[in-house]
Amino acid sequence: MNITLNKIGRRFNREWIFKNIDYSFHQGESYAILGANGSGKSTLLQVLNGSLTPSAGKITYNDGTAEIEAENIHRHLSLSAPYLEVIEDFSLNEMINFHFKFKLYKAGMDKQAVTDLLNLQGSHNKQIKHFSSGMKQRLKLALAFCSDTPLLMLDEPTSNLDTQGIDWYLSLIEQFSSGRLTIICSNQQHEYGFCKKHISIADYKS
């Protein structure tokens, strides 16, 4: 999947969060969207994933053979973000079943492999509302990484993770990001150190 931004801007009421972004994201590359708290990283990610419309400019998605409509881009992407909720009343088992009704497993993965990856074998029937914040974060990441989509979008991927969790996240990057277009919103170097391309929101304020 390739994404092309042509003079993209987004405002809330009268306040422009960013303006005039001309940029191309390419399949197989990893990008970090960087900036201070409140600068507009999540807003840009939401524009990129089709959940917010741009206030100016044009966004184009192309899978290498054809253009994809913005309203259909959600089928091609996996997202992990603080504002993306898991279903608290579901058990782990139900959450995994539910998620993979809409997405295919990455090659070699199935429900057992996802549970093994989470290291939560004893928690199949535990309700997600009883998970710790770190366990919930691991679940969101595992669902995103293990879904067979060309686009992987991660907003603050290591929030609520301890040192071990951060190493685990980096191992998922190694194992599951190859060949995908990966876009990460972050202001923590350990989350995006492997990204070769950086987009600084501060460059698009005027």
Ligand SMILES: Nc1ncnc2c1ncn2[C@@H]1O[C@H](COP(=O)(O)OP(=O)(O)OP(=O)(O)O)[C@@H](O)[C@H]1O
């Ligand atoms: N729905 C909304 N209505 C009005 N303003 C909004 C809305 N969503 C975001 N904003 C504003 O847009 C700006 C950018 O917010 P955004 O969440 O994109 O920043 P961020 O860089 O991701 O921040 P953080 O690092 O704290 O997560 C902030 O000033 C925020 O208050």
